[in-house]
Amino acid sequence: MHLPPFKLERYFAKYEFNTEFLLCSSDCEAMSIADLLTLEEGAAEKFQKVWLGYTESQGSPALRNEICGLYTSMQPEDILVHTGAGEAIYLFMYAAFQQGDHVIVHSPGYQSLAEVARSVGCDVSPWLAREENGWALDMNELRHLMRSNTKGIVINTPHNPTGYLMSRVDFEELNKFAQENNLILFSDEVYRESEYDPTDRLPAACDMGEHAVSLGVTSKTYGLAGLRIGWIATKNKRIYQNMASLKDYTTICNSAPSEFLAEVAMRHREKLANRNIYIIKHNLAIIDELFINHPSLFSWHRPKAGSMGFPKLLQGNVESFCDDLVKKAGVLLLPGSVYDDTHNHFRLGLGRMNLPQAVARLESFLAS
């Protein structure tokens, strides 16, 4: 097994905890344990009594029951809880694929979605999100990428880093295609429920049939990354069992306090998501103004969901721009090169409350 450095995470490791303004975060504004517990009468007292022994490896039944609320046909036994979405991606790739399998992966994207498959020994073909199509994936291109040994498709929508939300027609066609060709569809839905218009929300892939595995997490839409609670939902018993048995070699079970807090959060997830969508919409108005003020410097496709976009810097080199900006102004943007993008894009985060101050700092950097 060989895993190269995770470029995005290494970039964050350099700057995340020593930079004043993070203007490229993928998660939404977090909150304290105390604030989370106020969402529910009696939760603070119950939290004090959480038992600190080992927990059930699949995740506590109460938490899995709450997670089922995200789906239409999932039962608690279809949910496997992990330490963040990161652990679930890792275990899924080893549980579902073998050396020599061909896997088609939405690109550019969160590095582990392709890299872990490669480390298993899979041949990975990128399914390219094209800017000229508003970062949409093209179903015809997917058909051309198919080989006799293709075993799976990996998608992420709403998408990191472009903010692309697949249309319902394409999503249904993709699921049908996967079923007809006996492919596993791994659907990274960690930004689901952050659609700015709820009628744009896609069904979860796991509700479309046994071919699909949906990935979720508390980190993004709900703004609770510190809980490190992620999960997969699937009716596919082979993949579920394989992942459960690999988990015995990684974390065995989850943190008991985090499971309790995640259970409370998932019960009130609509409130948490609405708070964060409100922040995103407010921030989008500020970004619209920034881009109107600098039409020769920035262009972008305004997202319809999620907490980020992938604008293009129209002058200069994006790596030097980001480097200068963080060193001289204390504002962190993420150059597209961490996604192997070569077209001068950068990731812009929309989910943090201090975005107005970060943009003001960026404006004075541009003025100077």
Ligand SMILES: Cc1ncc(COP(=O)(O)O)c(C=O)c1O
């Ligand atoms: C698309 C996508 N999937 C998975 C993850 C991993 O989430 P977590 O860090 O909460 O495990 C991320 C985090 O940025 C992501 O953007």
